[in-house]
Amino acid sequence: MKRAYLIPVLLLVALVVLAQTQKTTADTSKKADAKTSSTTAQPGAKTRKVIKTSSIMIKEFKPKDVQVPAQFQMAMYENTLEQVKETGHFKEVYRDGDKRAASIPDLVILEATIYQFKEGSARQRQVTTVSGASSIHVHVALKDTNGAYLLEKDVAGNLHFLGENLRVTYNLAKNIADLINQNF
């Protein structure tokens, strides 16, 4: 009597195991396919372009049709320099106007234009927790030494809760560093 139940149960278990093994082999073959497509860059396949360079120059952040206090502009520039250095992708990170960068052939230049800025209020943020947010929106462009665009993207930095107003520039710099990490 007991054996009659045992056989279908064993069969069921065997079927489940078989299905699982087939699924895993299919997954691995799919992954392998994807890997080969990204390395061979077949036409029509979506591949991420990776920029290769040893050095980068960060240009001064410039506002476009928007009022930005000097301390915010400088804080954006300095924080971005610090964060880009921390990515570890570059041998040298040059500042705006550095003469030593002139002799580097594969130099990439990062230009950022501020097109939206809201200073916010630290007091409002800390008292209400819902208002007084600070935000900065910049258009980041990566160019080569000939002025050809390698990458263009809008990046934003926001501050909703903890920290003083200048902290928003740090958040923006972190996001720019993320963009660098994705493309280098």
Place this chain on the structure above:
Amino acid sequence: MYRPLRWLLLLLCACAAFAQNAPAPPQATHVLGIEVMKHGVKGTLQTKDGNLVFSPSNAVVAQIPVAGIEDVSIGADSKRTVGGPIGTLTMFGPYGSGRFISLFREKLDVLTISFRDENGALHGVIFSLPVGAAKGVKKDLLAAGAKSSTPLEEAKPADAKGAPDQKVTPAADKKEDK
């Protein structure tokens, strides 16, 4: 009998008057920009021998050559009266007490200096100072030959919320990028 005492008193008064005539350099806090120094380091800020010298009490002295300064501007900001880790802890206080404490803020002047080093590289340094102290530092810097895109009588950093500086686009009047 009282004559020596009188002379001593006079001498003391003269010393006190002399001490008041020589103004002490203002206390400043390094916000960011000096690579060799941590953020939040406190020290004195003064113009000396063609340099802007920031001297913390027990750390490396930072010097910025005045000749390389391209712009000096004053902005406004504020900080929590109860700051630091204790300030953060108060935010979790019961019955909204943390939020009530957040209402008390101290006004500050923010001094932003942009300068170029010997390689022509642009640096930006930000200091926070007590209200009214930044004007004196800027006056000294302009007298020593520093450049500024805004006049000395620029908009007074008034409200604690941090009204935007009158200086709109400091980069606009600088030469265009090549």
